[in-house]
Amino acid sequence: xxxxxxxxxxxxxxxxxxxxxxxxxxxxxxxxxxxxxxxxxxxxxxxxxxxxxxxxxxxxxxxxxxxxxxxxxxxxxxxxxxxxxxxxxxxxxxxxxxxxxxxxxxxxxxxxxxxxxxxxxxxxxxxxxxxxxxxxxxxxxxxxxxxxxxxxxxxxxxxx
Amino acid sequence: xxxxxxxxxxxxxxxxxxxxxxxxxxxxxxxxxxxxxxxxxxxxxxxxxxxxxxxxxxxxxxxxxxxxxxxxxxxxxxxxxxxxxxxxxxxxxxxxxxxxxxxxxxxxxxxxxxxxxxxxxxxxxxxxxxxxxxxxxxxxxxxxxxxxxxxxxxxxxxxxxxxxxxxxxxxxxxxxxxxxxxxxxxxxxxxxxxxxxxxxxxxxxxxxxxxxxxxxxxxxxxxxxxxxxxxxxxxxxxxxxxxxxxxxxxxxxxxxxxxxxxxxxxxxxxxxxxxxxxxxxxxxxxxxxxxxxxxxxxxxxxxxxxxxxxxxxxxxxxxxxxxxxxxxxxxxxxxxxxxxxxxxxxxxxxxxxxxxxxxxxxxxxxxxxxxxxxxxxxxxxxxxxxxxxxxxxxxxxxxxxxxxxxxxxxxxxxxxxxxxxxxxxxxxxxxxxxxxxxx
Numbered sequence: 001x002x003x004x005x006x007x008x009x010x011x012x013x014x015x016x017x018x019x020x021x022x023x024x025x026x027x028x029x030x031x032x033x034x035x036x037x038x039x040x041x042x043x044x045x046x047x048x049x050x051x052x053x054x055x056x057x058x059x060x061x062x063x064x065x066x067x068x069x070x071x072x073x074x075x076x077x078x079x080x081x082x083x084x085x086x087x088x089x090x091x092x093x094x095x096x097x098x099x100x101x102x103x104x105x106x107x108x109x110x111x112x113x114x115x116x117x118x119x120x121x122x123x124x125x126x127x128x129x130x131x132x133x134x135x136x137x138x139x140x141x142x143x144x145x146x147x148x149x150x151x152x153x154x155x156x157x158x159x160x
Numbered sequence: 161x162x163x164x165x166x167x168x169x170x171x172x173x174x175x176x177x178x179x180x181x182x183x184x185x186x187x188x189x190x191x192x193x194x195x196x197x198x199x200x201x202x203x204x205x206x207x208x209x210x211x212x213x214x215x216x217x218x219x220x221x222x223x224x225x226x227x228x229x230x231x232x233x234x235x236x237x238x239x240x241x242x243x244x245x246x247x248x249x250x251x252x253x254x255x256x257x258x259x260x261x262x263x264x265x266x267x268x269x270x271x272x273x274x275x276x277x278x279x280x281x282x283x284x285x286x287x288x289x290x291x292x293x294x295x296x297x298x299x300x301x302x303x304x305x306x307x308x309x310x311x312x313x314x315x316x317x318x319x320x321x322x323x324x325x326x327x328x329x330x331x332x333x334x335x336x337x338x339x340x341x342x343x344x345x346x347x348x349x350x351x352x353x354x355x356x357x358x359x360x361x362x363x364x365x366x367x368x369x370x371x372x373x374x375x376x377x378x379x380x381x382x383x384x385x386x387x388x389x390x391x392x393x394x395x396x397x398x399x400x401x402x403x404x405x406x407x408x409x410x411x412x413x414x415x416x417x418x419x420x421x422x423x424x425x426x427x428x429x430x431x432x433x434x435x436x437x438x439x440x441x442x443x444x445x446x447x448x449x450x451x452x453x454x455x456x457x458x459x460x461x462x463x464x465x466x467x468x469x470x471x472x473x474x475x476x477x478x479x480x481x482x483x484x485x486x487x488x489x490x491x492x493x494x495x496x497x498x499x500x501x502x503x504x505x506x507x508x509x510x511x512x513x514x515x516x517x518x519x520x521x522x523x524x525x526x527x528x529x530x531x532x533x534x535x536x537x538x539x540x541x542x543x544x545x546x547x548x549x550x551x552x553x554x555x556x557x558x559x560x561x562x563x564x565x566x567x568x569x570x571x572x573x574x575x576x577x578x579x580x581x582x583x584x585x586x587x588x589x590x591x592x593x594x595x596x597x598x599x
Binding site: 014017018019020022023024025026027029030051060061064065066067068082083084085087088089121122123124125126127128129133136138140 | 162163241250251252253254255256258259290291292293294295325327329330331332333334335346347348349350351352367408409410411412416417418448452482484485486487490495498499502505506508
C-alpha cells in the first residue's frame with residue numbers, strides 16, 4: 001500500500017500532535033479515502049497497522065462517520081443538501097434534477113464512474129441555499145441552470 | 161467563498177475583520193491582531209477568567225452557558241495535562257457562522273484558544289473542524305503555521321518563556337460529534353458516542369485531563385473582550401446576555417445571510433428589516449429561532465428579543481443562532497418529517513430512547529405525510545417525543561423531540577388535514593411518497 005508523499009509527510013507531522021496514535025485515525029482515513037477513492041480492505045489493513053488497532057476496530061469507526069465509505073464512488077461525488085434551509089429553497093428539486101441529469105438515484109454512480117449522487121444532511125451553507133458539495137467544493141444559491149454549468153465543468157475537467 | 165452581507169443595525173465585533181484579508185498574519189497584526197493574547201500574558205489567570213465571566217459571554221454553540229464560569233470549573237492543580245478544545249464541528253441545520261469565522265478570521269480563533277489556555281493553565285489546544293469544511297481546514301493549517309513562524313505559538317511564546325501548542329483536527333461527517341463529550345471521543349479516534357457525566361470535561365476530559373470545550377464563535381469573541389473590557393462587551397446586550405451574535409438568516413427571506421447583531425435584537429425586526437421580509441408577498445408561518453433543534457415560533461410569538469433568557473421565556477431557545485424562516489406555502493408535517501429524518505440519521509444509537517424514538521417518529525411521519533395517517537398517530541407522535549425528553553445521555557434526543565412537540569402542538573390542524581388518506585394540501589400534484597432512507 002503506497003500513499004502520496006504529501007500523505008506521508010502529513011501523517012509524520014500529525015503523529016506528533018497527539019499523546020495517542022489512535023487520534024490520527026479519523027483524519028487519516030479521510031485523507032486515504034481521498035487518494036484511493038474509497039476505504040478498500042488494503043487501506044484499512046494498512047491504517048490499522050499504523051495506529052496499532054485491529055481492522056475490526058477501524059471498521060467500527062468507519063461505519064460511524066458518514067463521509068467515510070468502503071464502497072467505490074464516482075470521481076465526483078455530488079452531495080445535495082435537502083435539510084430544512086435547503087428544503088425551503090428548492091433542495092429537493094435540485095436533487096430530483098440531478099437524478100434526472102445523471103440518470104442515477106440516491107447513492108448511485110454513473111456507468112462511466114465519473115459522478116456519484118448523494119442526498120446529504122446540512123453542509124453549513126444555509127444562508128446560501130440551496131447548496132451542493134461536489135467532493136469538497138461548495139456550490140451555492142443554485143438553480144437548475146447553475147447545476148447544468150457545474151456538472152459541465154466537472155465533465156470537462158475529467159475529459160481534459 | 162460564501163458571500164458577505166451587511167445591515168446598518170449590525171454591531172461588528174467577531175465579524176469586524178471579515179472581508180479584510182485577515183487570513184494573512186501580517187494583515188491580522190495591522191488589525192489589532194495578537195494584541196489581546198499579549199495583554200492576557202501579563203494578566204493573572206484568575207483575572208482573565210473573571211473578566212470573561214463578567215462580560216456575560218455565553219456559549220455560542222447552543223447551550224448558552226457562561227464561558228468564564230465554565231473555565232472556572234477547571235481545577236488549578238491536575239495530575240494530567242489540561243487541554244483547550246475548540247468546537248468547529250458546525251452541523252446544526254440552519255447554522256453557517258463558524259464557517260465564516262474560520263474563512264475570514266482564523267487567527268482570532270487561535271488567539272481565543274491561547275487566551276483560554278492561559279486562563280486555565282493549559283499548554284495545548286485543538287481546533288476541531290468538520291470534515292466537509294476541507295478548504296477551511298487548509299486556511300486554519302496555514303494560519304497555525306504562520307503563527308508558529310512568528311513565535312506566537314510553540315516554545316517561549318512572545319518571548320515570555322511560556323509554551324503553547326495549537327493543532328487542528330478534522331472530522332469525517334457526524335452531527336453528534338458537535339456534542340462536547342462525543343467531540344472528545346472523536347478526537348481520540350473513536351466513534352463519536354457521548355460520555356456519561358459526571359465527571360464533566362472540565363475535570364476529566366481529553367485523555368483523562370481537564371478540558372475546556374468552547375464553540376469557535378465563543379473563542380473568537382474572547383480576544384475582543386480582553387481588549388475592549390468586560391463592561392463594554394456586557395453592555396452591547398441585555399443583562400446576563402453579553403455581546404453580539406452571528407445570526408444565520410435562511411429560508412424564505414429576501415436577504416438571507418449571516419448578520420452580527422447585538423444580543424436581544426428583536427426577532428420580528430430581524431425577519432422583516434434585516435432579512436428583508438418574505439419573498440413573493442407571502443405570509444409568515446413559522447420561525448426556527450436557533451437551529452433545527454429549537455422549538456418553532458408562530459407569527460404571534462415573534463415580537464421577542466433574541467437572547468438566551470428571553471427565548472427561554474418564550475418557550476424556545478436561542479441555540480446556535482440559525483434562524484430559519486418558513487412561509488405559508490410550506491407543509492409543517494413535511495417540515496417536521498425532514499427534521500426527524502435528520503435526527504434519525506445522526507443518532508449515534510448509543511441510548512435506546514433516541515435510537516428507537518427517532519426511528520419510529522420518522523417512520524410514522526413518513527406514513528402520515530404520504531396520506532396513511534390515522535387520528536391516534538398525532539398523539540402518538542407527541543407521546544413518543546415527550547418520552548425522549550431528558551432520557552438520553554446527550555441532548556440529541558431532546559433536539560429531535562423539542563421541535564417535533566412544538567410543531568404538533570402549534571400546527572395540529574395541519575396534521576388533521578392530512579388524515580383519512582387525504583393528500584397533503586401543500587403538494588401540487590397530490591401526496592408524494594417519500595422513499596425511506598436506508599442507512
